[in-house]
Amino acid sequence: MRTWHIQETKNGAPRTIPLMANAIAILGDLPRSIDGRVLPLTVTAFKSAWVRLVRRADINGLRFHDLRHEAISRFFEMGLSVPEVALISGHRDLAR
Numbered sequence: 628m629r630t631w632h633i634q635e636t637k638n639g640a641p642r643t644i645p646l647m648a649n650a651i652a653i654l655g656d657l658p659r660s661i662d663g664r665v666l667p668l669t670v671t672a673f674k675s676a677w678v679r680l681v682r683r684a685d686i687n688g689l690r691f692h693d694l695r696h697e698a699i700s701r702f703f704e705m706g707l708s709v710p711e712v713a714l715i716s717g718h719r720d721l722a723r
Contacts, residue, residue: 636717644715 629651630643646654660667668676681689695716702712713719 638717638719640719642717644717 629646631646631654632641632643634641636642654665657665659665677691699712699716702715707715
């Protein structure tokens with residue numbers, strides 16, 4: 628199984644995430660920056676792009692975090708176990 632290593636995370640703990648074949652294909656098609664990064668964006672640039680996207684789509688109240696919740700729900704619908712979903716989502720405390 629292929630993985631994606633994230634060195635800098637919100638909680639400060641790096642982690643490695645397993646990737647599905649379609650995710651590998653999508654990431655493989657994206658251009659790389661000179662330093663090899665796939666998504667060479669600052670947090671500010673990402674937030675600005677998100678705000679523009681939501682505004683253009685005329686969606687009120689959608690937060691980026693809502694996509695994480697949706698993805699987790701879909702992983703369970705696909706039959707993944709709690710430990711598998713926690714590995715992908717980065718949840719360390721399974722009670723939340």
